[in-house]
Amino acid sequence: MNISIWIATGLLAVVALGGGISKTFIPQTKLAAQRGGEWARAVSPGFIKAIGIAELLAAAGLILPAVLDIAPIMVAVTATCWVALMIGAMITHGRLGQIALVAVNAVYLAVAVFVAWGRFALEPFTG
Template sequence: MNITLWIVQGLVALGFLYSGWLKAFQYKKAKASWGWVKDVSKGFVAFIGLTELLGAIGIILPQATNILPVLTPIAATALAVVVLFGALFHIKRKEYREISVNIVFFAFAVFVAFIAY
């Protein structure tokens, strides 16, 4: 199970590093990639991006270094909440195609939260 956990943690971290980096530091690319970015403030998009970047670090680093490994399931839970709110946002906007990504990352984050705990 340990190998599976690390694989899922890596996938979650990579996904959130990518999306977080675009949202936090490459606003124009994020705006071109995701239609919803045009309809919210740049500061809010950057905030979401920074949150995702911190979550991506938190889902790997504490457990990998064995320094406060309890932070890993906390980070995973926080990322699951971010993804859940993202899914609700997409439902409200009738962007149903976007929700599949939210569902996958929600499931992965919940898996990490439960298994790492």
């Protein structure tokens, strides 16, 4: 089970890293012009960058605490925070009628729930 949780955690970290890089470094106009980026038209550039930075921190928070053995409980906490982020993303995309993106976010949410449950209950890191 530990290997399954690590794989899911790694995949989630890659998703967070990709989203974080795009939201942090791609200009708002370019992001809003992409398919699925329509939500970016209605928010400030600072808000987009804040979400991007949160996603970059999530990528780090999913991996580094366990690898460095410094507060490894933060892996489960980060996965729980990712659940909240995905709920917000699902609401946003749902309001825009982007059902396919809602489904993608639901998959990411399910993976995050698995990681959180796995690290809180199934295979917690113990010192």
